Amino acid sequence: MNEALSRSVAGLTVLVTGAASGMGRATAEVFxxxxxxxxITDVSEAALREVAExxxxxxxxxxxxxxxxxDPEAVARVTEEVARHFGGLDILVNNAGVSxxxxxxxxxxxxxxxxxxxxxxTAHQRLVRAALPHLRRSRCPRIVNIASTEALxxxxxDSPYAAAKAGxxxxxxxxxxxxxxxxxxxNCICPGPILTGMTGAIPEADRETFARRxxxxxxxxxxxxxxxxxxxxxxxxxxxxxxxxxPVDGGxxxxxx
Numbered sequence: 001m002n003e004a005l006s007r008s009v010a011g012l013t014v015l016v017t018g019a020a021s022g023m024g025r026a027t028a029e030v031f032x033x034x035x036x037x038x039x040i041t042d043v044s045e046a047a048l049r050e051v052a053e054x055x056x057x058x059x060x061x062x063x064x065x066x067x068x069x070x071d072p073e074a075v076a077r078v079t080e081e082v083a084r085h086f087g088g089l090d091i092l093v094n095n096a097g098v099s100x101x102x103x104x105x106x107x108x109x110x111x112x113x114x115x116x117x118x119x120x121x122t123a124h125q126r127l128v129r130a131a132l133p134h135l136r137r138s139r140c141p142r143i144v145n146i147a148s149t150e151a152l153x154x155x156x157x158d159s160p161y162a163a164a165k166a167g168x169x170x171x172x173x174x175x176x177x178x179x180x181x182x183x184x185x186x187n188c189i190c191p192g193p194i195l196t197g198m199t200g201a202i203p204e205a206d207r208e209t210f211a212r213r214x215x216x217x218x219x220x221x222x223x224x225x226x227x228x229x230x231x232x233x234x235x236x237x238x239x240x241x242x243x244x245x246x247p248v249d250g251g252x253x254x255x256x257x
Contacts, residue, residue: 003139006236010035012140013086014234015079017069017127018096020047022196023146026223027093030231032060039082039089041067042096069096069123070115079130089134091142091234094124094168100161113160120164124171141184142234145172146226149192149249165190169245176243185242187233192249194221216251 014031018024020042032038032055040055042048045066052064063085065078083089100116102109124145135141150158151165172188179186193199193211199220202210211219226248233241247253 004236004239008035008236009091009140009231009234011037012090012138012234013037013039013082013088014091014093015039015041015082015089015127015131016093016095017041017067017123020044020051023191023194023223023226024093024095025051026227027095027230028055028062030224030227031091031234032058032062034231036091037061037086039063039065039086041065041069041078043068069127070118072126075123075126076130079127079134083131083134088138089131090138090140091144092127092131092135093144093146093230093234094127095146096123097146100164101158102160103157104159109160113163116160116164117167120161121167121171124168128175135184136182140234140236140239141182142238143175143179143184143186144230144233145186145188146230147172147188147190147245149190149247149252151190152245152247152253172245173243180242183239185233185239187241187243188245189226189229189233190245190247190249190253191226192221192247192252194223194226196223211250214252214255215249216255219250221248221250 014036016028019028019040028038028040048064055062067078098119100112102112145168147168148165150162151169154162169188172186176186229248
């Protein structure tokens with residue numbers, strides 16, 4: 001088979017942010033199971049250690065780095081350490097996130113806004129900039145940014161979150177155009193209602209009502225279902241997909257009512 005059309009990420013190195021739980025952890029597990037070398041990063045050191053131990057116990061190639069993506073010096077340092085440890089970097093998955101809801105007239109709004117942009121948007125471009133020299137040397141350079149369906153249709157009192165996530169979709173398209181002639185693909189996934197720590201605080205009855213009312217599939221998604229879309233975009237065979245903004249939302253954005 002033509003290597004360029006391979007459906008294997010075996011041997012490639014992927015850096016996943018926000019990998020201690022939820023979609024980030026599922027992404028790390030899916031890539032590791034497919035034979036990739038996985039750098040897992042998160043601000044939560046204890047949870048990150050547990051993920052790394054679980055992956056290595058299963059015989060997978062994984063190592064953890066504690067990383068606050070809002071710290072530009074840490075972003076640059078960790079990215080270099082990852083590339084040095086694994087002998088390169090092929091795939092960047094910008095997944096780290098936080099909840100950022102506040103009415104615009106709240107006293108806390110400015111602080112929520114600043115934190116949302118720092119973690120949900122500015123960190124993405126910093127990680128891309130740090131990874132770029134290594135991606136340019138890769139035979140399969142891939143960037144996947146995780147946004148949200150809140151970038152496509154917002155909820156009341158979530159303007160910091162929605163603005164940051166919409167910025168991610170714009171950043172994705174702009175970088176896809178900028179890097180296109182270099183063969184570096186840049187794509188964006190917009191998860192809908194997914195069962196993660198962020199949504200875990202919502203009462204189960206409310207989640208079920210929302211899912212039945214808003215999604216075509218009538219349920220919340222699982223983190224693994226987002227992770228498999230991320231994997232698909234990173235395959236060597238996905239070399240003609242770039243600048244895409246893909247909802248993984250159970251049909252939420254397709255449904256009028």
